Amino acid sequence: MTRQFLSIGECMIEMAPRADGSYSMGFAGDTFNTAWYARRVAGPDLEIGYLSAVGDDGPSQEMTTFMREAGVRPELAVRPGRAVGLYMISLIEGERSFSYWRSTSAATTLADDLDRLPGLGAGDMAFFSGITLAILPESGREKLLAALAKARAEGVTVAFDPNLRPRLWSGTEDMCRWIMRGAEVADIALPSYEDEGAHFGDADKAATGARYLSAGAQLVIVKDGPLPVLLVTPEAENLVETVPAEQVVDTTAAGDSFNARFLVGVLSGETATVAAAQACGLSRQVIGAHGALVESASAPITG
Numbered sequence: 001m002t003r004q005f006l007s008i009g010e011c012m013i014e015m016a017p018r019a020d021g022s023y024s025m026g027f028a029g030d031t032f033n034t035a036w037y038a039r040r041v042a043g044p045d046l047e048i049g050y051l052s053a054v055g056d057d058g059p060s061q062e063m064t065t066f067m068r069e070a071g072v073r074p075e076l077a078v079r080p081g082r083a084v085g086l087y088m089i090s091l092i093e094g095e096r097s098f099s100y101w102r103s104t105s106a107a108t109t110l111a112d113d114l115d116r117l118p119g120l121g122a123g124d125m126a127f128f129s130g131i132t133l134a135i136l137p138e139s140g141r142e143k144l145l146a147a148l149a150k151a152r153a154e155g156v157t158v159a160f161d162p163n164l165r166p167r168l169w170s171g172t173e174d175m176c177r178w179i180m181r182g183a184e185v186a187d188i189a190l191p192s193y194e195d196e197g198a199h200f201g202d203a204d205k206a207a208t209g210a211r212y213l214s215a216g217a218q219l220v221i222v223k224d225g226p227l228p229v230l231l232v233t234p235e236a237e238n239l240v241e242t243v244p245a246e247q248v249v250d251t252t253a254a255g256d257s258f259n260a261r262f263l264v265g266v267l268s269g270e271t272a273t274v275a276a277a278q279a280c281g282l283s284r285q286v287i288g289a290h291g292a293l294v295e296s297a298s299a300p301i302t303g
């Protein structure tokens with residue numbers, strides 16, 4: 001039986017630094033990166049879709065073609081007169097930071113006429129992030145959350161990475177409030193402790209896990225950079241050891257690739273522990289190369 005994995009958010013033009021100081025241009029964005037890696041690790045019985053909005057200019061068309069060629073089905077509203085967003089990666093000793101040109105991008109309208117998530121039924125999965133919420137106007141956030149809640153009530157598993165980006169929000173309070181609204185519609189939450197500790201004041205990974213469980217998640221995966229990942233369910237907590245990367249070139253998409261391998265693994269019947277260990281393996285490869293989308297990285301499904 002073919003199942004669906006639908007990722008929702010914004011894909012942008014990416015300017016990624018090369019070793020020689022020049023930049024290469026590609027297409028990336030947290031939820032799209034997850035869709036791209038999901039396609040690479042999933043078998044043919046899982047269809048991967050990407051829900052967003054683009055403009056009607058050349059780069060929007062190129063982005064759509066790029067998605068199709070990567071095996072990701074575009075579910076894209078076309079907004080004449082708008083353009084896709086752009087971001088640039090800056091690196092200091094491999095640690096990335098981003099500059100954005102995206103405030104009026106087509107993707108900010110992705111939920112304008114969204115009533116239900118297209119093509120999803122019981123047993124499928126929908127994925128969104130805190131960045132997806134951050135780029136939308138409040139009315140768009142409400143529409144997206146309502147569509148996710150409706151899908152969840154129909155048996156779709158909803159997964160959410162809070163992916164905290166303070167710069168995309170009007171303030172910390174606003175960010176934290178909407179992140180927890182997002183968490184309320186999620187079955188699986190995939191927060192990163194470094195960000196959650198900084199902005200929610202969680203004392204440790206267990207506190208982050210407990211906060212997302214109490215919002216309604218059944219499974220929380222607390223990522224922590226090179227440190228062990230904490231898996232939390234209402235019944236148990238389990239630390240999954242990680243092997244640090246030999247060389248950190250660019251940490252961009254470490255979390256996105258982790259999410260892809262973890263979620264596809266769980267959808268394919270792996271235990272959360274196996275899926276998390278494999279996900280760490282994939283993201284270790286991703287941070288060893290420049291840019292968000294690393295062609296050579298792989299971590300096939302094992303069971």
Ligand SMILES: O=C(O)C(=O)C[C@H](O)[C@H](O)COP(=O)(O)O
Binds near residue numbers: 252
């Ligand atoms: O910041 C955004 O809006 C983006 O989507 C740009 C990046 O591609 C992802 O943020 C990478 O995400 P990490 O896996 O957390 O490194």
